[in-house]
Amino acid sequence: MQVAFPNAPLQTIRAYYDGFKARAEQVDSQKPTFPKTPVEAAAFIARHFLTEDSSALQFSEPRTVVPSHGNEERIARNFYERFLKTYETPAAVILG
Numbered sequence: 680m681q682v683a684f685p686n687a688p689l690q691t692i693r694a695y696y697d698g699f700k701a702r703a704e705q706v707d708s709q710k711p712t713f714p715k716t717p718v719e720a721a722a723f724i725a726r727h728f729l730t731e732d733s734s735a736l737q738f739s740e741p742r743t744v745v746p747s748h749g750n751e752e753r754i755a756r757n758f759y760e761r762f763l764k765t766y767e768t769p770a771a772v773i774l775g
Contacts, residue, residue, distance in 0.1 A: 680692045680695075680696075699728060702727060702728060703728075706727050711723075711727075
C-alpha cells in the first residue's frame with residue numbers, strides 16, 4: 680500500500696487495515712450470503728467495506744470534487760451525494 684499511496688502516513692494505512700479486519704470479522708459473524716457474480720461482489724464490497732465518503736480523499740491527490748460550472752446548487756448537491764450522504768441517519772434512530 681505504501682508504494683501505491685506514498686503520501687499516506689504509515690499509521691493511516693495500518694489503521695485502514697485494522698478497520699478492514701474488524702469489519703470482515705463483524706460481517707462474517709452475521710453469516711452473510713456471499714456474492715456469486717462480479718456485479719454482486721462489487722455491491723457487497725461497496726456496502727460493507729469501501730463506502731465512498733470523504734475519507735477517500737486521504738489517499739488521493741487534490742483535485743476538483745465535482746464538475747466545475749456556475750450552478751452552485753448542483754455543485755452542492757453533487758458534493759453531498761458523493762461525500763456526505765453516507766453519514767445520513769434515519770430520523771427514527773435520532774429520535775429514539
